[in-house]
Every structure is written in C-alpha cells, then in structure tokens.
Amino acid sequence: MKMLAPLLLALALAGAGTVQAAPAPAQPTAAVSAQDAYKLGLMYRHGTGVALDAGLAAHWIGVAARGGLAQAMFTLSNMLAAGEGVAADAGAARRWLEEAAALGYPAALQELAMREPDPRQAELLMRQAAHALQHP
Secondary structure: OOOHHHHHHHHHHOOOOOEOOOOOOOOOOOOOOHHHHHHHHHHHHHOOOEOOOHHHHHHHHHHHHHOOOHHHHHHHHHHHHHOOOOOOOHHHHHHHHHHHHHOOOHHHHHHHHHHOOOHHHHHHHHHHHHHHHHOO
16 A cells, blocks of 8 residues: 555656556555655646546645645645535645645735735735745
C-alpha cells in the first residue's frame, strides 16, 4: 500500500490509460509526500488517468493538506464547503481556508478578503495576496 500513490501517479503520467481506483489507506503513509498525495487527489477529482472518484480525491487532498501543503488546504476547503466527496462542513472549510491563508497562499487570502465585512481588513488581506503573488 505504501507504493500505491506513486505507482498510480507514475502510471497516469506515463499515459498508461485509466487505472482502477484502489481503496484509500486508513492512515497517511510516510512513503507518500504531500505533493504526491495532492497530485493523486487532483487526478481522482478530475478523472485524469484514473476513474473519477470524489471520495478518493477528498481523501488524498486531505492527506496533502494535513501534510502542510497550502494549495491542498485551499482545495480541501472548497471541497468541504461544497460537500464534494465529503460531507459539507462550513466550519472545517473555514479552518482550512484560514490555514492556507496563514501560509500566504494567495487564493486563500483573496477568498478571505472577499468574505471580510471590514473594508480595512479586506484591503489588508488583498494587499497580502498581491504580495504573495509577487513572491511565490
């Protein structure tokens, strides 16, 4: 099971056709990096080289988010907000959005700015997003 994500990723990127979905492990494995888990989650989310599976997409993107990957945190936030592959959970969606913003992820900062009722705070968040875009 430790080699599942890299193997699926390699097969899909090599153009080996659609591979069958395998059951997700109960716990993240040390053999799967956050970046690889995120790529695998996106593959399941979009059906790229694997069968479309929102549940597995949410699982692997969650592994990547828990691994500290800001873009995975942002994507998981959106999935939780929409109930895509997981039960909708506005509180958890907000927490992941804030985690991604705390890491300086521009899209998360912009999203928080758009939701911010205080115009001064919203402007500050937008400035932080603009700065983050200039310094990836």
